[in-house]
Amino acid sequence: MKLTVKDMAVFGLLGGLMYASKVLMEFLPNLHLIGVFTIALTVVYRKKALYPIYTFVFLTGLLGGFSLWWIPYLYIWTLLWAAVMLLPESLPPRAAPIIYVLLCGAHGLLYGTLYAPAQAIMFGLDFSGMIAWIAAGLPFDLLHGAGNFVCGALIFPMIRALRLAERVCAGPRA
Numbered sequence: 358m359k360l361t362v363k364d365m366a367v368f369g370l371l372g373g374l375m376y377a378s379k380v381l382m383e384f385l386p387n388l389h390l391i392g393v394f395t396i397a398l399t400v401v402y403r404k405k406a407l408y409p410i411y412t413f414v415f416l417t418g419l420l421g422g423f424s425l426w427w428i429p430y431l432y433i434w435t436l437l438w439a440a441v442m443l444l445p446e447s448l449p450p451r452a453a454p455i456i457y458v459l460l461c462g463a464h465g466l467l468y469g470t471l472y473a474p475a476q477a478i479m480f481g482l483d484f485s486g487m488i489a490w491i492a493a494g495l496p497f498d499l500l501h502g503a504g505n506f507v508c509g510a511l512i513f514p515m516i517r518a519l520r521l522a523e524r525v526c527a528g529p530r531a
Contacts, residue, residue: 358404363526368405371398372412379417387468387497388504390511392461395434397515399441400457401523410434429475436471437464458509466502469494 360368371394378390391413398406414434418427440460448456464471470491477487 360405360408364405364408367526368402368408369412371409372416375409375413376416376420379413385504387465387501388508390508391434392437392464392505393508393511393515395437396441396457396461396509396512397519399438400512400516401519403442403446406438407435410438425479428479429472432475433468433471440464454513457512458506461509461512462502462506465505466498468501469498 375391375394378394382389394413395406395410398409402409414430417430421427437460441457444456444460473487473491476482476490477484482490
């Protein structure tokens with residue numbers, strides 16, 4: 358994955374934009390655009406999407422504190438990236454928006470479950486303790502899933518905007 362100077366600048370800006378969107382929406386419980394960004398960036402940039410995703414993760418730790426809560430961020434967004442990577446690159450045009458929105462909502466719904474193994478390891482929970490932790494967070498996960506589902510409506514417009522920006526930045530063809 359060779360990076361150009363343009364790639365580094367664009368991915369740095371996109372990672373910063375992901376972080377800024379999170380901070381701007383923090384007053385809303387479990388409602389953010391990180392799933393939207395992760396899916397759209399993965400559709401457009403494929404493997405290179407990991408650069409802005411991990412720029413976001415690093416900024417989150419740097420500015421929020423590299424603490425135990427941050428450790429699951431090292432894998433939780435990568436799982437969403439991997440799920441998108443497993444989808445065919447050329448989904449049927451009518452199905453793609455639906456699949457992306459459902460995936461975004463599912464990731465929000467499963468967020469607590471995905472977070473739980475790290476919590477169990479860090480805090481010495483056994484399997485039943487981990488299940489109790491998941492159950493206690495279920496109301497928040499339901500809200501998170503619903504929020505991601507609604508915000509998922511922005512995935513396809515973001516994909517189009519990113520592709521347009523890539524075409525414009527590529528300049529005229531010789």
